[in-house]
Amino acid sequence: MIYARVAGTGSYLPGAPVTNDDLVARGIDTSDAWIQERTGIRSRHLASPEVTSSQLAQEASLRALEAAACTPNDIDLVIVATSTPDYIFPSTATLLQARLGMSNGAPAFDVQAVCAGFAFAIATAEKFIRSGSHKRALVVGAEVFSRILDWNDRGTCVLFGDGAGAVVLEASERPGILATALHADGAQNQILCVPGQISRGQVTGDPFLRMDGQAVFKFAVKVLSDVAKEVAELGGVPLDAVDWLIPHQANIRIIQATGKRLGVAPERVIATVGAHGNTSAASIPLALDAAVRDGRIRRGQKVILEGIGGGFAWGALLLEY
């Protein structure tokens, strides 16, 4: 039996933290008290204008490669989850491949499932590895969401941040990913979207993130609970035997409500949203790397990672770290 096992993790956040009070000082009609009470967010990182997702991905990847003790050319599959790619094309994954100096012809492509993107990307890489066709995948979530925020819309601009997280997955006879579950419901595509495009050299539609916050909130709590139960059942591991739950880091109230519905104690739920804000596809690998590096997640422990985002798309992974 071949498993896809986490060999190393890495992450990167651009620049210094930008606090809620910093946003107020920049003229946004909000307050630290409102943001903390409704979301748990204290600060986020915002990339400077010239920094792109592929650059953030490169920094996170170098850390993950080092943790996995391998070089870029040891990687035979590159998948980047992003909704804020450097270009319309080529993919951010190929730009990352070039940045890393990879010359082995490994396939590289992007996955677009917004905040669920990392779960979709890992599940995809896992299928390649389990099939025996590939041995070592670099899977990255990287975002510069600050570029698609309407800074005049206080209901959304205070929620998001920029960053990247990466995982090296490798083929192993020792258990790694035990189960995956992915879902989407296109009927919900309007409650969280950036409904614009580039056409004939012009931006058409609306190029900023739009969200029905309360609809997203309710949907998120329900499906994050359902999909965590589903993946635990698929993997044959009862929820009370799962050591760590890493939900998408959008809002501490969603994270807490999900943990409560699942009966997972708060101290077993990893939450980095306070310091990172919502970094979309980067949020899960950023949280995973933080908990691995600070020693909470240890080898042999069972972890559920779960994401949800525009589409709507959602998914979960159960793994033995």
Ligand code: UT7
């Ligand atoms: O990856 C998934 C991404 N999205 C999410 O996870 C978002 C899920 N939704 C949420 O987290 C919450 O719906 C929000 C945090 C976005 C909003 O919280 P809420 O409790 O649903 O607030 P609301 O939108 O109903 O707004 C309540 C009040 C309004 O004022 P009035 O009409 O009651 O006077 C807003 O204008 O809060 C006001 N408000 C703000 N006030 C200060 C909205 N944004 C802000 C703000 N600062 N940043």
